[in-house]
Amino acid sequence: MTEKANPKTKFIFITGGVVSSLGKGLASASLAALLQARGFKVRLRKLDPYLNVDPGTMNPCQHGEVFVTDDGTEADLDLGHYERFSGIPATRHDSVTSGKIYQRVLDRERRGDYLGATIQVIPHVTNEIKNFILSDLEDEDFVLCEIGGTVGDIEGQPYLETIRQLAYELGREHTMFVHLTLLPYIPTAGELKTKPTQHSVKQLQEYGIQPDILLCRSQVEIPQNEKRKIALFCNVREERVIAALDAKSIYHVPMAYSCEGLDNEVCKYFGLEAPAADLSKWEHIADVMENPEGEVKIAVVGKYQLLEAYKSLNEALTHGGIANRFKVKIKWIDAEEIEKHGADQYLSDVGGILVPGGFGSRGTEGKIAAARYAREHNIPYLGICFGMQMAVIETLRHVAGIANANSTELSSDCEPVVGLMTEWDKEGARQIRAKDGDLGGTMRLGAYPCVLQPGSKAFDVYGQKEISERHRHRYEVNIKYEALLKKSGMLITGKSPDGKLPEIVERPEHPWFVAVQFHPELKSKPFAPHPLFVAFVKAAIDNSRLL
Numbered sequence: 001m002t003e004k005a006n007p008k009t010k011f012i013f014i015t016g017g018v019v020s021s022l023g024k025g026l027a028s029a030s031l032a033a034l035l036q037a038r039g040f041k042v043r044l045r046k047l048d049p050y051l052n053v054d055p056g057t058m059n060p061c062q063h064g065e066v067f068v069t070d071d072g073t074e075a076d077l078d079l080g081h082y083e084r085f086s087g088i089p090a091t092r093h094d095s096v097t098s099g100k101i102y103q104r105v106l107d108r109e110r111r112g113d114y115l116g117a118t119i120q121v122i123p124h125v126t127n128e129i130k131n132f133i134l135s136d137l138e139d140e141d142f143v144l145c146e147i148g149g150t151v152g153d154i155e156g157q158p159y160l161e162t163i164r165q166l167a168y169e170l171g172r173e174h175t176m177f178v179h180l181t182l183l184p185y186i187p188t189a190g191e192l193k194t195k196p197t198q199h200s201v202k203q204l205q206e207y208g209i210q211p212d213i214l215l216c217r218s219q220v221e222i223p224q225n226e227k228r229k230i231a232l233f234c235n236v237r238e239e240r241v242i243a244a245l246d247a248k249s250i251y252h253v254p255m256a257y258s259c260e261g262l263d264n265e266v267c268k269y270f271g272l273e274a275p276a277a278d279l280s281k282w283e284h285i286a287d288v289m290e291n292p293e294g295e296v297k298i299a300v301v302g303k304y305q306l307l308e309a310y311k312s313l314n315e316a317l318t319h320g321g322i323a324n325r326f327k328v329k330i331k332w333i334d335a336e337e338i339e340k341h342g343a344d345q346y347l348s349d350v351g352g353i354l355v356p357g358g359f360g361s362r363g364t365e366g367k368i369a370a371a372r373y374a375r376e377h378n379i380p381y382l383g384i385c386f387g388m389q390m391a392v393i394e395t396l397r398h399v400a401g402i403a404n405a406n407s408t409e410l411s412s413d414c415e416p417v418v419g420l421m422t423e424w425d426k427e428g429a430r431q432i433r434a435k436d437g438d439l440g441g442t443m444r445l446g447a448y449p450c451v452l453q454p455g456s457k458a459f460d461v462y463g464q465k466e467i468s469e470r471h472r473h474r475y476e477v478n479i480k481y482e483a484l485l486k487k488s489g490m491l492i493t494g495k496s497p498d499g500k501l502p503e504i505v506e507r508p509e510h511p512w513f514v515a516v517q518f519h520p521e522l523k524s525k526p527f528a529p530h531p532l533f534v535a536f537v538k539a540a541i542d543n544s545r546l547l
């Protein structure tokens with residue numbers, strides 16, 4: 001082991017059993033929030049056993065959204081939950097995959113670092129995983145490490161072996177294993193079944209891991225005698241068999257876990273004295289969500305059928321609703337449906353229209369039609385990344401009269417108003433990309449500063465001149481169309497500090513039409529809603545009152 005752990009830091013390893021999609025990311029984020037609420041300093045990390053170097057090249061329909069951190073890491077969407085629940089910005093040190101681990105091991109092998117040794121999963125791969133877990137830490141009280149996948153997956157084995165070894169090396173008083181399982185409910189028998197959980201724990205034990213806490217997902221209350229049975233068969237204390245029932249919303253989960261005693265049991269396990277969790281901010285969020293003053297319908301015109309593909313967007317809209325004490329009802333619309341049947345039947349009953357990020361040509365004409373509908377019908381519009389590019393193309397086509405205005409991502413035979421970026425500045429250094437370069441990790445990624453024009457709507461929304469937002473794109477609106485856009489009623493009100501890259505456009509004559517090249521949804525939190533979403537939802541509410 002090359003990295004050393006701070007002796008006060010406790011490590012909590014979270015694994016999942018029985019089935020996937022039980023919400024391990026949420027469980028980890030909620031536990032972190034509870035420990036924070038007791039005054040502890042926490043850090044959250046995700047270890048994904050798949051072989052992609054990062055999820056950046058994966059189809060969002062398979063893997064859900066790609067979350068981007070300030071430092072430009074393309075990471076698993078669970079990092080979004082971590083940030084939303086803990087408020088701590090994640091970094092490249094908080095997300096790893098087997099692909100990345102093997103890449104590091106093989107790079108070392110090529111450099112000759114292993115001095116002639118035979119390279120093996122144990123110890124070389126497991127040591128690299130250990131280095132990841134132990135590196136870049138300061139004085140954290142808790143480091144929560146979530147292991148992706150389900151116990152029993154072949155590719156997860158090196159991770160289980162690593163955390164077993166770490167528990168041995170750091171000592172059980174510094175490490176805890178939390179296992180998230182499912183208790184299926186059989187309605188015809190009226191019974192909760194514990195067998196899958198027993199099997200899952202047996203499997204963990206085969207790897208030498210004895211869980212300390214079982215978080216049991218269940219649709220119904222778990223009777224005490226069932227908890228007792230699970231405790232006995234799984235070798236876990238009864239009070240550490242914790243019910244994780246379906247909650248009213250994800251933001252109710254920290255309170256629900258606390259009521260079940262989760263944070264108490266963690267503190268007791270480590271022998272830590274700490275004041276009771278201060279859950280007031282979660283209580284406030286729950287209260288607003290349960291007692292909204294009204295509901296507003298917002299259309300999201302995208303193309304991925306999977307809700308997970310727009311995870312942060314969905315949450316940011318909820319946060320915008322919370323800030324306005326309104327429930328946001330999202331009307332998901334497939335852009336291709338608009339292409340087939342026209343915008344009117346999908347968009348005439350909504351308070352606001354949002355066109356989110358996207359890649360490739362499928363559905364783009366539908367997105368352009370949605371931007372046009374918003375412009376022509378004075379409906380509040382928020383365009384994000386691709387949604388900004390579509391809005392600019394729409395204006396240049398239908399107001400400025402450039403019929404073949406398009407993005408070079410979508411057509412080679414067009415007026416290229418949106419084009420491939422091959423050079424830009426990052427922190428004073430020039431970034432250069434080749435047209436036919438690698439796809440993985442090569443976009444304009446992460447936080448970049450943006451300067452806002454005083455007097456603009458964007459300036460008004462943010463209340464400051466310079467902002468920093470996260471990016472993930474390869475194409476960019478060409479600044480040379482600025483004058484023509486202005487003539488067509490669209491102003492570029494946010495730019496990169498060198499003035500070369502348009503970051504925000506808006507229509508001053510429209511009630512609320514703002515489109516941004518970055519992804520504001522990635523920085524929104526339930527207790528710190530993003531100002532663009534707050535303002536957009538407010539505009540949509542005001543517009544609905546007129547409907």
Ligand code: GLN
Pocket residue numbers: 356357358359360384385386387409472473474475476
């Ligand atoms: N496909 C566009 C680009 O690469 C937009 C990307 C996005 O919406 N994230 O520029």
